[in-house]
Amino acid sequence: xxxxxxxxxxxxxxxxxxxxxxxxxxxxxxxxxxxxxxxxxxxxxxxxxxxxxxxxxxxxxxxxxxxxxxxxxxxxxxxxxxxxxxxxxxxxxxxxxxxxxxxxxxxxxxxxxxxxxxxxxxxxxxxxxxxxxxxxxxxxxxxxxxxxxxxxxxxxxxxxxxxxxxxxxxxx
Numbered sequence: 001x002x003x004x005x006x007x008x009x010x011x012x013x014x015x016x017x018x019x020x021x022x023x024x025x026x027x028x029x030x031x032x033x034x035x036x037x038x039x040x041x042x043x044x045x046x047x048x049x050x051x052x053x054x055x056x057x058x059x060x061x062x063x064x065x066x067x068x069x070x071x072x073x074x075x076x077x078x079x080x081x082x083x084x085x086x087x088x089x090x091x092x093x094x095x096x097x098x099x100x101x102x103x104x105x106x107x108x109x110x111x112x113x114x115x116x117x118x119x120x121x122x123x124x125x126x127x128x129x130x131x132x133x134x135x136x137x138x139x140x141x142x143x144x145x146x147x148x149x150x151x152x153x154x155x156x157x158x159x160x161x162x163x164x165x166x167x168x169x170x171x172x
Contacts, residue, residue, distance in 0.1 A: 034068035035148050038165035039128060042150045050126050053153040057163060066090075071152070072103070072162040074123060078116035079104035081162070090166055110135035111145065119162045122149040134171065142171035 045052035066087030075081040081103050086096060094106045107115045114131060122129040128150040137143050145168040152161040 034167050035130075035146050035165045038069050038163070039148055039150070042128065042152075042163060049153075051151045051153050054155050054161065057152055068167050069163070069165045072119060072164075074119065074160045074162055078120050079112060081116070081119060084161075093168065108135060108137065108143070110137075115147070118147065118149045122151045122162055122164075123160055126151055137170075143168050144171050 042052060042057065045056040045058070047056065049056075066085070067089040069085075069087045070083055070090060071085035073082045073084050079102065083096065083099055083101055083103075083106065086099060090096070094108070096106045103116055103119070104112055114133065118129045118131045128148050131147045131149070132145065134142050134144045145166065147164060147166040149162050149164040152163045154160060
């Protein structure tokens, strides 16, 4: 599939209330580089499986290169899910003081519901869920974002993880 063939209509626009689960490679043409690279790493780690496990994803191997990536330990109530790994750019952008913070503690308020729903949908559908949209930050400036959430199997317990990437910029 080349970039011109990507199905751009499959991309979710949370501010319109539509979150779709699709193969993230179908919308790679419209995602920022960090989101596309996270998707490519996830796809490679899958091999022949529907979802990769933590070992195959090599979380510890590339943690220094994460910048905009995250790993969340899922929770039945997704806003209480905990960030267990997070790139420095994302930590700084969300003013995350420490790992172990929950989604509701660090994700911008206007984005929390869509972010949590995207995580939930990635687990339910065992597939990547790309999100894009915009929200108003605390200074009333428009922030445009892209994100992808992808399920990751645990190694030997029932905890499921969500791996992903998030990028944003202020609208012009």
